[in-house]
Amino acid sequence: MDAALKALAEPRRREILKLVWSRELPATEIAAQFGDVTRSAISQHVSVLREAELIIERRDGVRRLYRANHSQMDRLRRFLEEYWDDSLERLRQLAETAEQERGNSNG
Amino acid sequence: MDAALKALAEPRRREILKLVWSRELPATEIAAQFGDVTRSAISQHVSVLREAELIIERRDGVRRLYRANHSQMDRLRRFLEEYWDDSLERLRQLAETAEQERGNSNG
């Protein structure tokens, strides 16, 4: 999960991921979207995304088609939501404790 | 916003952020939570978090007290939610287009 978050922290990779979110794309077409960078660089970004399981590869003859792995994306999303919730939970608990303190010894 | 996401992609920094989520903590106490790393390392992580505006510093005499910047966290959260939504929107549009295509020329 950590790998996924790190992968997503890179703007270029976020763009790639968006490109293949709703449709399968061959590597060349992905690379073609980026004028300022080599095909090789994109290929390496794609590898990172694949290793983080944020995208899925399907082979079709010479081509390799990529698409977003929605379930992994969902997992990442939930991971972050738990992170926020966890922290908020702590806030809530702290507030409760403070409440009790006030009722008990204090005053 | 990008800096915030990158800052959050580091596990150690996520832990720090959790520590100061619901309460202010002085630098020393933050560092004390991590047995396997130097105070200096933590201080540098804190700097990264501060530059990403994920935490806020308040000075009190010798001490520096840190706490999470919830509004920035919310901003990051929304940024990510827009990212997912954006992508889902694209999915939806693609589905619609496909629907229309079917109605029009195709047969």
Add this chain to the structure above:
DNA sequence: CGCTTACGTAAGTAAATGCTAACATAACCT
């Protein structure tokens, strides 16, 4: 003032990262 406490910052380092240019490979076409 001198000592301690609480902290940041600088210098140095090993590893990771983003990138380019060059090479390797596998599928298809003739």
Add this chain to the structure above:
DNA sequence: AGGTTATGTTAGCATTTACTTACGTAAGCG
């Protein structure tokens, strides 16, 4: 088989990162 196409992989490079050790500094205490 030979050539082209689609794509990954390697080597090399500059930059960034996570870290340690050492040093700097400001606040408070005697």
